[in-house]
Amino acid sequence: MRLLYSFQTMLSGNIAKVRAINARYAKPRLIMSPAVRWALLALRFYLLTLVGLLGYKFYTLVVQ
Amino acid sequence: MNWVTRAYYQLQRWWKAIRLYLIIAGPGLVVMIADNDAGGITTYAATGAKYQYYLIWFLLLLIPVAYYVQEMTVRLGAITKRGHAEAIFDGFGAFWGWFSLLDLLLIDWLTLVTEFIGMTAALSIFGVPAWATVIGVCLLMTFIMLNGRYWTWEKIAMAFCVLNLIYIPGAFMVHPSVSEIFSRGLIPNFPGGFNGELFFFLMANIGTTIAPWMLFFQQSSVVDKGLAEKDIPFGKFDTFIGSVFTVAVAIFIVIVTGTVLYGVPVDDAAQAARLLMVKDRYLGTFMAIGLFNAGLLGAICISLASSWAFGEIFGWAHSLNNKIKEAPWFYVTYFMTLVTAGAVVLIPGAPLVLITLFVQVVAVTLLPAALVFLILLLNDKETMGEYANTFSQNLVSGAIVAVIIVLSTLYGVSTLFPTMFG
Numbered sequence: 435m436r437l438l439y440s441f442q443t444m445l446s447g448n449i450a451k452v453r454a455i456n457a458r459y460a461k462p463r464l465i466m467s468p469a470v471r472w473a474l475l476a477l478r479f480y481l482l483t484l485v486g487l488l489g490y491k492f493y494t495l496v497v498q
Numbered sequence: 499m500n501w502v503t504r505a506y507y508q509l510q511r512w513w514k515a516i517r518l519y520l521i522i523a524g525p526g527l528v529v530m531i532a533d534n535d536a537g538g539i540t541t542y543a544a545t546g547a548k549y550q551y552y553l554i555w556f557l558l559l560l561i562p563v564a565y566y567v568q569e570m571t572v573r574l575g576a577i578t579k580r581g582h583a584e585a586i587f588d589g590f591g592a593f594w595g596w597f598s599l600l601d602l603l604l605i606d607w608l609t610l611v612t613e614f615i616g617m618t619a620a621l622s623i624f625g626v627p628a629w630a631t632v633i634g635v636c637l638l639m640t641f642i643m644l645n646g647r648y649w650t651w652e653k654i655a656m657a658f659c660v661l662n663l664i665y666i667p668g669a670f671m672v673h674p675s676v677s678e679i680f681s682r683g684l685i686p687n688f689p690g691g692f693n694g695e696l697f698f699f700l701m702a703n704i705g706t707t708i709a710p711w712m713l714f715f716q717q718s719s720v721v722d723k724g725l726a727e728k729d730i731p732f733g734k735f736d737t738f739i740g741s742v743f744t745v746a747v748a749i750f751i752v753i754v755t756g757t758v759l760y761g762v763p764v765d766d767a768a769q770a771a772r773l774l775m776v777k778d779r780y781l782g783t784f785m786a787i788g789l790f791n792a793g794l795l796g797a798i799c800i801s802l803a804s805s806w807a808f809g810e811i812f813g814w815a816h817s818l819n820n821k822i823k824e825a826p827w828f829y830v831t832y833f834m835t836l837v838t839a840g841a842v843v844l845i846p847g848a849p850l851v852l853i854t855l856f857v858q859v860v861a862v863t864l865l866p867a868a869l870v871f872l873i874l875l876l877n878d879k880e881t882m883g884e885y886a887n888t889f890s891q892n893l894v895s896g897a898i899v900a901v902i903i904v905l906s907t908l909y910g911v912s913t914l915f916p917t918m919f920g
Contacts, residue, residue, distance in 0.1 A: 451812060451813075455587070455595075455811060455812070456592045459587045459588065459591055459592040459595055460591065461591065462588075462590045462594075463589055464589040464590060464874065464875070464878055470874055473874060474590070477866065477867055480866060481863060481867070485863075487911060487914060488914070491914045491915070
């Protein structure tokens with residue numbers, strides 16, 4: 435019971451910490467110039483494509 | 499008399515500069531030489547066995563590639579006094595920050611598993627069981643960490659870096675033909691024509707030279723060491739020397755396997771060590787010791803990269819100068835990463851080959867992002883001031899980053915779909 439309580443405390447403490455981090459870094463400090471926006475957009479597409487490929491690979495492995 | 503005074507004065511200046519460099523040297527050398535980790539040694543051993551000396555010219559091209567990417571972390575760390583993870587959170591917001599941090603944790607952990615695979619395979623050649631290697635390594639790394647000072651940690655790491663040079667005498671032991679090395683290795687060529695297999699090897703060599711953890715590690719290391727703006731030239735020089743050493747070691751491994759094992763299919767460095775052992779006992783021993791040391795050095799640095807990054811973001815004390823009591827979470831993250839990665843190797847039937855391949859795939863999800871962030875952060879004139887990237891620096895580093903992104907992506911994709919490039 436005591437272990438569960440300390441785990442709960444640690445978890446809630448960490449959740450609060452994550453929220454504080456999200457609040458602290460809510461706004462990017464870098465000025466979002468067109469070049470930066472374009473780079474971040476390209477990065478999103480790149481990562482989505484990769485995740486798609488990984489998903490496809492996983493699907494083919496499962497089907498086999 | 500005048501020239502004697504001037505020469506003496508010049509000599510004093512040089513001596514002072516050398517002494518200052520020796521104080522500042524470390525992050526660049528350690529990160530670059532640790533880059534020749536267990537996976538790297540396997541790649542170079544396989545490259546030599548497959549293409550003999552013919553790809554040495556390509557390895558030489560990797561010196562400026564590694565230097566230009568890593569020197570940016572020196573400037574960023576010394577000016578902002580922030581690690582790479584914190585710089586990404588601050589510059590691009592929480593979404594990209596969490597993405598980078600969690601991706602880094604995953605890839606560091608997976609890479610750490612591959613280091614343990616390398617170390618256990620290396621010591622198994624001498625009959626040491628895997629469990630003994632894992633426990634021994636964990637104890638050794640605990641001892642290295644618990645000395646409570648960055649300086650001592652760095653000097654111990656540098657001692658392991660020196661051991662990484664074991665391949666150099668190894669190359670002399672095989673008596674390679676120097677004229678063949680020069681005539682075949684230094685003239686750019688594609689042995690057997692440019693085909694899918696060669697492309698895979700080229701990509702693998704780039705993939706092992708630039709890894710995401712290196713960016714995070716060196717920047718945090720620069721901050722932990724306390725390098726200031728005035729130290730940047732020395733930090734850059736340190737990085738340059740490190741990049742020369744890392745490629746030199748790679749070339750000497752290629753010479754060893756290219757001379758002795760040319761035409762023999764080599765799948766990993768431990769297999770190469772065993773094959774070399776048959777030819778020459780000492781040579782095989784050198785290879786195995788080198789592989790173990792490479793895995794250990796990689797493990798020392800990679801586990802720290804995660805701990806530093808988490809400490810930066812969660813606001814925990816995260817310096818090697820802190821004792822356990824002062825920075826408990828920093829050390830807990832370090833040991834948890836280490837012990838769990840070591841434990842995976844001991845699981846009977848664990849998919850170790852799959853993990854090794856998966857590392858390369860996950861790396862390409864983080865590397866391009868980390869490199870793009872690095873370039874954008876280096877263009878933040880408000881923070882970087884005179885140390886921001888100039889037009890020519892942007893041109894060079896931008897081109898290098900673009901090539902790395904394309905090739906490492908193709909490498910990752912070809913790992914997923916091996917028949918893609920024929």
